Amino acid sequence: MLFIDEVHRFSKTQQDALLSAVENRVVLLVAATTENPSFAVVAPLLSRSLILQLRPLTSDDIRIVVQRAIEDPRGFGGRVVVTPEAVELLVQLAAGDARRALTALEVAAEVAEQVTVEAIEQSLDRAAVRYDRNGDQHYDVVSAFIKSVRGSDVDAALHYLARMLVAGEDPRFIARRLMILASEDIGMADPTALQTAVAAAQTVALIGMPEAQLTLAHATIHLATAPKSNAVTTALAAAMADIKAGKAGLVPAQLRDGHYSGAAALGNAQGYKYSHDNPDGVVAQQYPPDELVGVNYYRPTGRGGERDMAGRLDRLRAIIRKKRGRA
Known part of the structure:
Protein backbone atom coordinates (compact mmCIF):
# COMPACT_ATOMS: atom_id res chain seq x y z
CA MET A 1 0.00 0.00 0.00
CA LEU A 2 1.30 3.44 -0.95
CA PHE A 3 -0.17 6.45 0.87
CA ILE A 4 0.47 9.91 -0.57
CA ASP A 5 -0.67 12.91 1.43
CA GLU A 6 -1.39 16.16 -0.43
CA VAL A 7 -1.18 14.45 -3.80
CA HIS A 8 -2.16 17.74 -5.46
CA ARG A 9 1.42 18.90 -4.85
CA PHE A 10 2.66 16.26 -7.30
CA SER A 11 3.25 17.57 -10.81
CA LYS A 12 1.38 16.01 -13.73
CA THR A 13 4.54 14.15 -14.70
CA GLN A 14 4.91 12.73 -11.21
CA GLN A 15 1.26 11.67 -11.13
CA ASP A 16 1.59 10.05 -14.56
CA ALA A 17 4.51 8.01 -13.23
CA LEU A 18 2.12 6.29 -10.81
CA LEU A 19 -0.21 5.04 -13.54
CA SER A 20 1.70 1.90 -14.50
CA ALA A 21 2.08 0.70 -10.91
CA VAL A 22 -1.59 1.37 -10.16
CA GLU A 23 -2.87 -0.21 -13.36
CA ASN A 24 -0.72 -3.34 -12.95
CA ARG A 25 -1.73 -3.63 -9.28
CA VAL A 26 1.86 -3.32 -8.11
CA VAL A 27 0.65 -0.92 -5.44
CA LEU A 28 -2.63 -0.06 -3.81
CA LEU A 29 -2.61 3.73 -3.95
CA VAL A 30 -4.34 5.74 -1.25
CA ALA A 31 -4.02 9.47 -1.84
CA ALA A 32 -5.33 12.42 0.15
CA THR A 33 -5.87 15.98 -0.98
CA THR A 34 -7.57 19.10 0.32
CA GLU A 35 -8.27 20.20 -3.25
CA ASN A 36 -10.95 19.17 -5.70
CA PRO A 37 -9.58 16.01 -7.40
CA SER A 38 -11.15 17.10 -10.68
CA PHE A 39 -8.72 20.01 -10.72
CA ALA A 40 -5.76 18.57 -8.82
CA VAL A 41 -5.40 15.01 -10.12
CA VAL A 42 -4.64 14.01 -13.71
CA ALA A 43 -7.58 12.45 -15.55
CA PRO A 44 -6.00 9.01 -16.21
CA LEU A 45 -5.24 8.55 -12.51
CA LEU A 46 -8.63 9.91 -11.50
CA SER A 47 -10.45 7.46 -13.78
CA ARG A 48 -8.72 4.55 -12.02
CA SER A 49 -9.64 5.79 -8.55
CA LEU A 50 -12.55 5.59 -6.17
CA ILE A 51 -13.27 9.09 -4.86
CA LEU A 52 -14.30 9.41 -1.22
CA GLN A 53 -15.18 12.87 0.05
CA LEU A 54 -14.55 13.62 3.73
CA ARG A 55 -17.06 16.08 5.11
CA PRO A 56 -16.07 18.97 7.40
CA LEU A 57 -16.45 18.34 11.12
CA THR A 58 -19.65 19.58 12.71
CA SER A 59 -19.72 22.34 15.31
CA ASP A 60 -20.22 19.73 18.05
CA ASP A 61 -17.16 17.82 16.80
CA ILE A 62 -15.01 20.97 16.86
CA ARG A 63 -16.26 21.84 20.34
CA ILE A 64 -15.22 18.39 21.64
CA VAL A 65 -11.76 18.71 20.07
CA VAL A 66 -11.22 22.17 21.57
CA GLN A 67 -12.33 21.09 25.04
CA ARG A 68 -10.07 18.05 24.85
CA ALA A 69 -7.11 20.25 23.90
CA ILE A 70 -7.81 22.50 26.88
CA GLU A 71 -8.21 19.71 29.45
CA ASP A 72 -6.11 16.77 28.24
CA PRO A 73 -2.54 16.45 29.66
CA ARG A 74 -1.30 16.01 26.11
CA GLY A 75 -2.74 19.44 25.37
CA PHE A 76 -2.83 22.38 27.76
CA GLY A 77 -3.75 20.16 30.70
CA GLY A 78 -5.91 22.85 32.27
CA ARG A 79 -3.04 25.36 32.40
CA VAL A 80 -5.03 27.98 30.52
CA VAL A 81 -8.54 29.27 31.06
CA VAL A 82 -10.67 29.67 27.96
CA THR A 83 -13.92 31.55 28.29
CA PRO A 84 -17.07 29.89 26.90
CA GLU A 85 -17.45 32.77 24.45
CA ALA A 86 -13.93 32.17 23.16
CA VAL A 87 -14.67 28.47 22.67
CA GLU A 88 -17.76 29.31 20.63
CA LEU A 89 -15.77 31.75 18.51
CA LEU A 90 -13.19 29.05 17.82
CA VAL A 91 -15.95 26.66 16.81
CA GLN A 92 -17.51 29.25 14.52
CA LEU A 93 -14.29 30.29 12.80
CA ALA A 94 -12.99 26.75 12.37
CA ALA A 95 -15.37 26.22 9.44
CA GLY A 96 -15.18 22.47 9.98
CA ASP A 97 -11.37 22.38 10.23
CA ALA A 98 -10.16 21.29 13.68
CA ARG A 99 -6.58 22.30 12.92
CA ARG A 100 -7.63 25.89 12.38
CA ALA A 101 -9.34 26.01 15.77
CA LEU A 102 -6.38 24.39 17.54
CA THR A 103 -3.86 26.69 15.86
CA ALA A 104 -5.82 29.78 16.87
CA LEU A 105 -6.15 28.45 20.42
CA GLU A 106 -2.43 27.74 20.66
CA VAL A 107 -1.45 31.19 19.42
CA ALA A 108 -3.90 32.90 21.79
CA ALA A 109 -2.66 30.84 24.76
CA GLU A 110 0.92 31.97 24.14
CA VAL A 111 0.06 35.59 24.89
CA ALA A 112 -2.53 35.25 27.66
CA GLU A 113 -3.28 32.85 30.50
CA GLN A 114 -6.96 33.56 30.04
CA VAL A 115 -8.09 33.16 26.46
CA THR A 116 -10.90 35.57 25.64
CA VAL A 117 -12.75 36.51 22.49
CA GLU A 118 -10.33 39.42 22.03
CA ALA A 119 -7.32 37.13 22.30
CA ILE A 120 -8.78 34.75 19.73
CA GLU A 121 -9.51 37.59 17.31
CA GLN A 122 -5.93 38.84 17.62
CA SER A 123 -4.58 35.36 16.89
CA LEU A 124 -6.52 34.99 13.67
CA ASP A 125 -5.67 36.32 10.24
CA ARG A 126 -7.22 35.97 6.85
CA ALA A 127 -6.70 32.24 6.96
CA ALA A 128 -9.73 32.10 9.26
CA VAL A 129 -11.84 32.51 6.17
CA ARG A 130 -12.04 29.11 4.48
CA TYR A 131 -11.14 30.30 1.01
CA ASP A 132 -8.16 29.24 -1.09
CA ARG A 133 -7.62 31.33 -4.21
CA ASN A 134 -6.04 28.36 -5.94
CA GLY A 135 -8.39 25.63 -4.71
CA ASP A 136 -11.94 24.46 -5.10
CA GLN A 137 -13.13 26.79 -2.30
CA HIS A 138 -12.19 29.67 -4.61
CA TYR A 139 -14.40 28.31 -7.37
CA ASP A 140 -17.21 27.46 -4.94
CA VAL A 141 -17.34 30.96 -3.44
CA VAL A 142 -17.07 32.72 -6.80
CA SER A 143 -19.79 30.45 -8.21
CA ALA A 144 -22.03 31.15 -5.22
CA PHE A 145 -21.41 34.90 -5.60
CA ILE A 146 -22.38 34.94 -9.28
CA LYS A 147 -25.41 32.71 -8.77
CA SER A 148 -26.61 34.82 -5.83
CA VAL A 149 -26.44 38.01 -7.93
CA ARG A 150 -28.17 36.23 -10.82
CA GLY A 151 -30.80 34.93 -8.40
CA SER A 152 -31.42 38.46 -7.04
CA ASP A 153 -30.48 37.50 -3.46
CA VAL A 154 -28.65 40.69 -2.59
CA ASP A 155 -27.87 39.61 0.98
CA ALA A 156 -26.26 36.33 -0.05
CA ALA A 157 -24.34 38.17 -2.78
CA LEU A 158 -22.93 40.61 -0.23
CA HIS A 159 -21.97 37.70 2.04
CA TYR A 160 -19.91 36.02 -0.68
CA LEU A 161 -18.45 39.35 -1.76
CA ALA A 162 -17.31 39.95 1.82
CA ARG A 163 -15.75 36.47 1.98
CA MET A 164 -13.75 37.17 -1.14
CA LEU A 165 -12.63 40.60 0.05
CA VAL A 166 -11.61 39.43 3.54
CA ALA A 167 -9.68 36.53 2.00
CA GLY A 168 -7.72 38.92 -0.20
CA GLU A 169 -9.28 38.14 -3.57
CA ASP A 170 -8.03 40.37 -6.39
CA PRO A 171 -10.70 43.12 -6.66
CA ARG A 172 -10.05 43.32 -10.41
CA PHE A 173 -11.21 39.72 -10.73
CA ILE A 174 -14.45 40.53 -8.90
CA ALA A 175 -15.02 43.59 -11.09
CA ARG A 176 -14.48 41.54 -14.26
CA ARG A 177 -17.03 38.97 -13.13
CA LEU A 178 -19.58 41.73 -12.46
CA MET A 179 -19.06 43.21 -15.93
CA ILE A 180 -19.63 39.81 -17.54
CA LEU A 181 -22.75 39.22 -15.44
CA ALA A 182 -24.19 42.62 -16.34
CA SER A 183 -24.45 41.60 -19.99
CA GLU A 184 -25.02 37.88 -19.50
CA ASP A 185 -27.80 37.96 -16.91
CA ILE A 186 -29.25 41.49 -17.05
CA GLY A 187 -28.61 42.95 -20.48
CA MET A 188 -31.27 45.29 -21.81
CA ALA A 189 -33.54 44.68 -18.83
CA ASP A 190 -31.38 47.34 -17.15
CA PRO A 191 -28.72 48.80 -19.49
CA THR A 192 -27.33 50.91 -16.64
CA ALA A 193 -26.14 47.76 -14.86
CA LEU A 194 -23.22 47.43 -17.27
CA GLN A 195 -22.37 51.10 -16.76
CA THR A 196 -22.24 50.54 -13.00
CA ALA A 197 -20.08 47.42 -13.40
CA VAL A 198 -17.65 49.20 -15.74
CA ALA A 199 -17.51 52.18 -13.37
CA ALA A 200 -16.71 49.80 -10.52
CA ALA A 201 -13.84 48.29 -12.50
CA GLN A 202 -12.50 51.76 -13.29
CA THR A 203 -12.78 52.76 -9.65
CA VAL A 204 -10.82 49.67 -8.59
CA ALA A 205 -8.08 50.65 -11.04
CA LEU A 206 -8.05 54.32 -10.01
CA ILE A 207 -8.28 54.25 -6.22
CA GLY A 208 -7.48 50.66 -5.26
CA MET A 209 -8.24 48.96 -1.98
CA PRO A 210 -9.61 49.22 0.63
CA GLU A 211 -11.79 52.10 -0.61
CA ALA A 212 -12.78 50.30 -3.81
CA GLN A 213 -14.54 47.59 -1.83
CA LEU A 214 -17.43 50.02 -1.31
CA THR A 215 -17.74 50.43 -5.06
CA LEU A 216 -17.77 46.66 -5.51
CA ALA A 217 -20.55 46.44 -2.93
CA HIS A 218 -22.39 49.26 -4.74
CA ALA A 219 -22.16 47.36 -8.04
CA THR A 220 -23.13 44.07 -6.42
CA ILE A 221 -26.28 45.60 -4.91
CA HIS A 222 -27.23 47.24 -8.21
CA LEU A 223 -26.79 44.05 -10.23
CA ALA A 224 -28.45 41.80 -7.65
CA THR A 225 -31.56 44.00 -7.45
CA ALA A 226 -31.78 44.74 -11.19
CA PRO A 227 -34.41 42.99 -13.34
CA LYS A 228 -32.89 39.93 -15.00
CA SER A 229 -32.79 38.84 -18.63
CA ASN A 230 -30.55 36.46 -20.55
CA ALA A 231 -31.99 37.57 -23.90
CA VAL A 232 -28.63 39.03 -24.97
CA THR A 233 -26.93 35.72 -24.18
CA THR A 234 -29.47 33.57 -26.01
CA ALA A 235 -29.57 35.95 -28.99
CA LEU A 236 -25.81 35.73 -29.55
CA ALA A 237 -25.83 31.97 -29.00
CA ALA A 238 -28.55 31.51 -31.63
CA ALA A 239 -26.74 33.71 -34.15
CA MET A 240 -23.47 31.86 -33.62
CA ALA A 241 -25.23 28.50 -33.91
CA ASP A 242 -26.50 29.51 -37.36
CA ILE A 243 -22.99 30.54 -38.42
CA LYS A 244 -21.60 27.19 -37.30
Whole structure:
Protein backbone atom coordinates (compact mmCIF):
# COMPACT_ATOMS: atom_id res chain seq x y z
CA MET A 1 0.00 0.00 0.00
CA LEU A 2 1.30 3.44 -0.95
CA PHE A 3 -0.17 6.45 0.87
CA ILE A 4 0.47 9.91 -0.57
CA ASP A 5 -0.67 12.91 1.43
CA GLU A 6 -1.39 16.16 -0.43
CA VAL A 7 -1.18 14.45 -3.80
CA HIS A 8 -2.16 17.74 -5.46
CA ARG A 9 1.42 18.90 -4.85
CA PHE A 10 2.66 16.26 -7.30
CA SER A 11 3.25 17.57 -10.81
CA LYS A 12 1.38 16.01 -13.73
CA THR A 13 4.54 14.15 -14.70
CA GLN A 14 4.91 12.73 -11.21
CA GLN A 15 1.26 11.67 -11.13
CA ASP A 16 1.59 10.05 -14.56
CA ALA A 17 4.51 8.01 -13.23
CA LEU A 18 2.12 6.29 -10.81
CA LEU A 19 -0.21 5.04 -13.54
CA SER A 20 1.70 1.90 -14.50
CA ALA A 21 2.08 0.70 -10.91
CA VAL A 22 -1.59 1.37 -10.16
CA GLU A 23 -2.87 -0.21 -13.36
CA ASN A 24 -0.72 -3.34 -12.95
CA ARG A 25 -1.73 -3.63 -9.28
CA VAL A 26 1.86 -3.32 -8.11
CA VAL A 27 0.65 -0.92 -5.44
CA LEU A 28 -2.63 -0.06 -3.81
CA LEU A 29 -2.61 3.73 -3.95
CA VAL A 30 -4.34 5.74 -1.25
CA ALA A 31 -4.02 9.47 -1.84
CA ALA A 32 -5.33 12.42 0.15
CA THR A 33 -5.87 15.98 -0.98
CA THR A 34 -7.57 19.10 0.32
CA GLU A 35 -8.27 20.20 -3.25
CA ASN A 36 -10.95 19.17 -5.70
CA PRO A 37 -9.58 16.01 -7.40
CA SER A 38 -11.15 17.10 -10.68
CA PHE A 39 -8.72 20.01 -10.72
CA ALA A 40 -5.76 18.57 -8.82
CA VAL A 41 -5.40 15.01 -10.12
CA VAL A 42 -4.64 14.01 -13.71
CA ALA A 43 -7.58 12.45 -15.55
CA PRO A 44 -6.00 9.01 -16.21
CA LEU A 45 -5.24 8.55 -12.51
CA LEU A 46 -8.63 9.91 -11.50
CA SER A 47 -10.45 7.46 -13.78
CA ARG A 48 -8.72 4.55 -12.02
CA SER A 49 -9.64 5.79 -8.55
CA LEU A 50 -12.55 5.59 -6.17
CA ILE A 51 -13.27 9.09 -4.86
CA LEU A 52 -14.30 9.41 -1.22
CA GLN A 53 -15.18 12.87 0.05
CA LEU A 54 -14.55 13.62 3.73
CA ARG A 55 -17.06 16.08 5.11
CA PRO A 56 -16.07 18.97 7.40
CA LEU A 57 -16.45 18.34 11.12
CA THR A 58 -19.65 19.58 12.71
CA SER A 59 -19.72 22.34 15.31
CA ASP A 60 -20.22 19.73 18.05
CA ASP A 61 -17.16 17.82 16.80
CA ILE A 62 -15.01 20.97 16.86
CA ARG A 63 -16.26 21.84 20.34
CA ILE A 64 -15.22 18.39 21.64
CA VAL A 65 -11.76 18.71 20.07
CA VAL A 66 -11.22 22.17 21.57
CA GLN A 67 -12.33 21.09 25.04
CA ARG A 68 -10.07 18.05 24.85
CA ALA A 69 -7.11 20.25 23.90
CA ILE A 70 -7.81 22.50 26.88
CA GLU A 71 -8.21 19.71 29.45
CA ASP A 72 -6.11 16.77 28.24
CA PRO A 73 -2.54 16.45 29.66
CA ARG A 74 -1.30 16.01 26.11
CA GLY A 75 -2.74 19.44 25.37
CA PHE A 76 -2.83 22.38 27.76
CA GLY A 77 -3.75 20.16 30.70
CA GLY A 78 -5.91 22.85 32.27
CA ARG A 79 -3.04 25.36 32.40
CA VAL A 80 -5.03 27.98 30.52
CA VAL A 81 -8.54 29.27 31.06
CA VAL A 82 -10.67 29.67 27.96
CA THR A 83 -13.92 31.55 28.29
CA PRO A 84 -17.07 29.89 26.90
CA GLU A 85 -17.45 32.77 24.45
CA ALA A 86 -13.93 32.17 23.16
CA VAL A 87 -14.67 28.47 22.67
CA GLU A 88 -17.76 29.31 20.63
CA LEU A 89 -15.77 31.75 18.51
CA LEU A 90 -13.19 29.05 17.82
CA VAL A 91 -15.95 26.66 16.81
CA GLN A 92 -17.51 29.25 14.52
CA LEU A 93 -14.29 30.29 12.80
CA ALA A 94 -12.99 26.75 12.37
CA ALA A 95 -15.37 26.22 9.44
CA GLY A 96 -15.18 22.47 9.98
CA ASP A 97 -11.37 22.38 10.23
CA ALA A 98 -10.16 21.29 13.68
CA ARG A 99 -6.58 22.30 12.92
CA ARG A 100 -7.63 25.89 12.38
CA ALA A 101 -9.34 26.01 15.77
CA LEU A 102 -6.38 24.39 17.54
CA THR A 103 -3.86 26.69 15.86
CA ALA A 104 -5.82 29.78 16.87
CA LEU A 105 -6.15 28.45 20.42
CA GLU A 106 -2.43 27.74 20.66
CA VAL A 107 -1.45 31.19 19.42
CA ALA A 108 -3.90 32.90 21.79
CA ALA A 109 -2.66 30.84 24.76
CA GLU A 110 0.92 31.97 24.14
CA VAL A 111 0.06 35.59 24.89
CA ALA A 112 -2.53 35.25 27.66
CA GLU A 113 -3.28 32.85 30.50
CA GLN A 114 -6.96 33.56 30.04
CA VAL A 115 -8.09 33.16 26.46
CA THR A 116 -10.90 35.57 25.64
CA VAL A 117 -12.75 36.51 22.49
CA GLU A 118 -10.33 39.42 22.03
CA ALA A 119 -7.32 37.13 22.30
CA ILE A 120 -8.78 34.75 19.73
CA GLU A 121 -9.51 37.59 17.31
CA GLN A 122 -5.93 38.84 17.62
CA SER A 123 -4.58 35.36 16.89
CA LEU A 124 -6.52 34.99 13.67
CA ASP A 125 -5.67 36.32 10.24
CA ARG A 126 -7.22 35.97 6.85
CA ALA A 127 -6.70 32.24 6.96
CA ALA A 128 -9.73 32.10 9.26
CA VAL A 129 -11.84 32.51 6.17
CA ARG A 130 -12.04 29.11 4.48
CA TYR A 131 -11.14 30.30 1.01
CA ASP A 132 -8.16 29.24 -1.09
CA ARG A 133 -7.62 31.33 -4.21
CA ASN A 134 -6.04 28.36 -5.94
CA GLY A 135 -8.39 25.63 -4.71
CA ASP A 136 -11.94 24.46 -5.10
CA GLN A 137 -13.13 26.79 -2.30
CA HIS A 138 -12.19 29.67 -4.61
CA TYR A 139 -14.40 28.31 -7.37
CA ASP A 140 -17.21 27.46 -4.94
CA VAL A 141 -17.34 30.96 -3.44
CA VAL A 142 -17.07 32.72 -6.80
CA SER A 143 -19.79 30.45 -8.21
CA ALA A 144 -22.03 31.15 -5.22
CA PHE A 145 -21.41 34.90 -5.60
CA ILE A 146 -22.38 34.94 -9.28
CA LYS A 147 -25.41 32.71 -8.77
CA SER A 148 -26.61 34.82 -5.83
CA VAL A 149 -26.44 38.01 -7.93
CA ARG A 150 -28.17 36.23 -10.82
CA GLY A 151 -30.80 34.93 -8.40
CA SER A 152 -31.42 38.46 -7.04
CA ASP A 153 -30.48 37.50 -3.46
CA VAL A 154 -28.65 40.69 -2.59
CA ASP A 155 -27.87 39.61 0.98
CA ALA A 156 -26.26 36.33 -0.05
CA ALA A 157 -24.34 38.17 -2.78
CA LEU A 158 -22.93 40.61 -0.23
CA HIS A 159 -21.97 37.70 2.04
CA TYR A 160 -19.91 36.02 -0.68
CA LEU A 161 -18.45 39.35 -1.76
CA ALA A 162 -17.31 39.95 1.82
CA ARG A 163 -15.75 36.47 1.98
CA MET A 164 -13.75 37.17 -1.14
CA LEU A 165 -12.63 40.60 0.05
CA VAL A 166 -11.61 39.43 3.54
CA ALA A 167 -9.68 36.53 2.00
CA GLY A 168 -7.72 38.92 -0.20
CA GLU A 169 -9.28 38.14 -3.57
CA ASP A 170 -8.03 40.37 -6.39
CA PRO A 171 -10.70 43.12 -6.66
CA ARG A 172 -10.05 43.32 -10.41
CA PHE A 173 -11.21 39.72 -10.73
CA ILE A 174 -14.45 40.53 -8.90
CA ALA A 175 -15.02 43.59 -11.09
CA ARG A 176 -14.48 41.54 -14.26
CA ARG A 177 -17.03 38.97 -13.13
CA LEU A 178 -19.58 41.73 -12.46
CA MET A 179 -19.06 43.21 -15.93
CA ILE A 180 -19.63 39.81 -17.54
CA LEU A 181 -22.75 39.22 -15.44
CA ALA A 182 -24.19 42.62 -16.34
CA SER A 183 -24.45 41.60 -19.99
CA GLU A 184 -25.02 37.88 -19.50
CA ASP A 185 -27.80 37.96 -16.91
CA ILE A 186 -29.25 41.49 -17.05
CA GLY A 187 -28.61 42.95 -20.48
CA MET A 188 -31.27 45.29 -21.81
CA ALA A 189 -33.54 44.68 -18.83
CA ASP A 190 -31.38 47.34 -17.15
CA PRO A 191 -28.72 48.80 -19.49
CA THR A 192 -27.33 50.91 -16.64
CA ALA A 193 -26.14 47.76 -14.86
CA LEU A 194 -23.22 47.43 -17.27
CA GLN A 195 -22.37 51.10 -16.76
CA THR A 196 -22.24 50.54 -13.00
CA ALA A 197 -20.08 47.42 -13.40
CA VAL A 198 -17.65 49.20 -15.74
CA ALA A 199 -17.51 52.18 -13.37
CA ALA A 200 -16.71 49.80 -10.52
CA ALA A 201 -13.84 48.29 -12.50
CA GLN A 202 -12.50 51.76 -13.29
CA THR A 203 -12.78 52.76 -9.65
CA VAL A 204 -10.82 49.67 -8.59
CA ALA A 205 -8.08 50.65 -11.04
CA LEU A 206 -8.05 54.32 -10.01
CA ILE A 207 -8.28 54.25 -6.22
CA GLY A 208 -7.48 50.66 -5.26
CA MET A 209 -8.24 48.96 -1.98
CA PRO A 210 -9.61 49.22 0.63
CA GLU A 211 -11.79 52.10 -0.61
CA ALA A 212 -12.78 50.30 -3.81
CA GLN A 213 -14.54 47.59 -1.83
CA LEU A 214 -17.43 50.02 -1.31
CA THR A 215 -17.74 50.43 -5.06
CA LEU A 216 -17.77 46.66 -5.51
CA ALA A 217 -20.55 46.44 -2.93
CA HIS A 218 -22.39 49.26 -4.74
CA ALA A 219 -22.16 47.36 -8.04
CA THR A 220 -23.13 44.07 -6.42
CA ILE A 221 -26.28 45.60 -4.91
CA HIS A 222 -27.23 47.24 -8.21
CA LEU A 223 -26.79 44.05 -10.23
CA ALA A 224 -28.45 41.80 -7.65
CA THR A 225 -31.56 44.00 -7.45
CA ALA A 226 -31.78 44.74 -11.19
CA PRO A 227 -34.41 42.99 -13.34
CA LYS A 228 -32.89 39.93 -15.00
CA SER A 229 -32.79 38.84 -18.63
CA ASN A 230 -30.55 36.46 -20.55
CA ALA A 231 -31.99 37.57 -23.90
CA VAL A 232 -28.63 39.03 -24.97
CA THR A 233 -26.93 35.72 -24.18
CA THR A 234 -29.47 33.57 -26.01
CA ALA A 235 -29.57 35.95 -28.99
CA LEU A 236 -25.81 35.73 -29.55
CA ALA A 237 -25.83 31.97 -29.00
CA ALA A 238 -28.55 31.51 -31.63
CA ALA A 239 -26.74 33.71 -34.15
CA MET A 240 -23.47 31.86 -33.62
CA ALA A 241 -25.23 28.50 -33.91
CA ASP A 242 -26.50 29.51 -37.36
CA ILE A 243 -22.99 30.54 -38.42
CA LYS A 244 -21.60 27.19 -37.30
CA ALA A 245 -24.42 25.47 -39.19
CA GLY A 246 -23.22 27.09 -42.41
CA LYS A 247 -25.78 29.89 -42.59
CA ALA A 248 -23.32 32.59 -43.55
CA GLY A 249 -24.62 33.65 -46.94
CA LEU A 250 -23.60 36.51 -49.17
CA VAL A 251 -23.88 40.04 -47.83
CA PRO A 252 -26.71 41.79 -49.73
CA ALA A 253 -25.29 43.83 -52.60
CA GLN A 254 -26.61 47.16 -51.30
CA LEU A 255 -24.72 46.70 -48.02
CA ARG A 256 -21.35 45.85 -49.53
CA ASP A 257 -18.37 48.20 -49.53
CA GLY A 258 -18.64 50.66 -52.38
CA HIS A 259 -15.81 53.10 -51.70
CA TYR A 260 -13.18 51.62 -54.04
CA SER A 261 -12.84 51.94 -57.80
CA GLY A 262 -14.82 49.31 -59.65
CA ALA A 263 -17.21 48.60 -56.76
CA ALA A 264 -20.18 50.07 -58.61
CA ALA A 265 -19.54 47.82 -61.59
CA LEU A 266 -19.91 44.87 -59.25
CA GLY A 267 -23.20 46.22 -57.97
CA ASN A 268 -21.78 47.01 -54.54
CA ALA A 269 -23.68 49.61 -52.51
CA GLN A 270 -26.13 50.16 -55.36
CA GLY A 271 -29.62 50.88 -54.09
CA TYR A 272 -28.53 51.36 -50.49
CA LYS A 273 -31.02 53.42 -48.49
CA TYR A 274 -29.54 55.82 -45.95
CA SER A 275 -31.64 55.53 -42.79
CA HIS A 276 -31.27 59.19 -41.81
CA ASP A 277 -32.93 60.31 -45.04
CA ASN A 278 -36.18 58.91 -43.66
CA PRO A 279 -38.06 61.01 -41.05
CA ASP A 280 -38.33 57.96 -38.78
CA GLY A 281 -34.65 57.06 -39.16
CA VAL A 282 -35.68 53.55 -40.29
CA VAL A 283 -36.21 52.27 -43.83
CA ALA A 284 -37.47 49.10 -45.46
CA GLN A 285 -34.37 47.27 -46.59
CA GLN A 286 -32.83 43.79 -46.57
CA TYR A 287 -29.96 43.55 -44.11
CA PRO A 288 -29.33 39.83 -43.47
CA PRO A 289 -28.26 37.24 -46.08
CA ASP A 290 -31.12 35.70 -48.06
CA GLU A 291 -31.32 32.53 -45.96
CA LEU A 292 -31.73 34.50 -42.74
CA VAL A 293 -34.43 36.91 -43.84
CA GLY A 294 -37.15 37.01 -41.18
CA VAL A 295 -35.07 35.28 -38.50
CA ASN A 296 -35.48 36.77 -35.01
CA TYR A 297 -32.47 36.27 -32.75
CA TYR A 298 -33.17 38.83 -30.06
CA ARG A 299 -36.32 37.99 -28.11
CA PRO A 300 -36.74 40.45 -25.24
CA THR A 301 -38.39 39.34 -22.04
CA GLY A 302 -41.21 41.21 -20.37
CA ARG A 303 -38.98 42.33 -17.50
CA GLY A 304 -37.50 45.73 -16.77
CA GLY A 305 -36.44 47.81 -19.75
CA GLU A 306 -37.23 44.95 -22.12
CA ARG A 307 -40.92 45.35 -21.36
CA ASP A 308 -41.01 48.45 -23.59
CA MET A 309 -38.29 47.10 -25.88
CA ALA A 310 -40.56 44.33 -27.18
CA GLY A 311 -43.10 46.76 -28.64
CA ARG A 312 -40.43 48.98 -30.17
CA LEU A 313 -38.68 45.97 -31.68
CA ASP A 314 -41.91 44.75 -33.27
CA ARG A 315 -42.41 48.17 -34.89
CA LEU A 316 -38.81 48.30 -36.16
CA ARG A 317 -38.99 44.82 -37.66
CA ALA A 318 -42.33 45.63 -39.31
CA ILE A 319 -40.87 48.70 -41.02
CA ILE A 320 -37.58 47.08 -42.03
CA ARG A 321 -39.24 43.97 -43.46
CA LYS A 322 -42.25 45.74 -45.00
CA LYS A 323 -40.80 45.69 -48.50
CA ARG A 324 -40.52 41.92 -48.43
CA GLY A 325 -43.92 41.50 -46.84
CA ARG A 326 -42.46 39.99 -43.65
CA ALA A 327 -43.00 41.25 -40.11
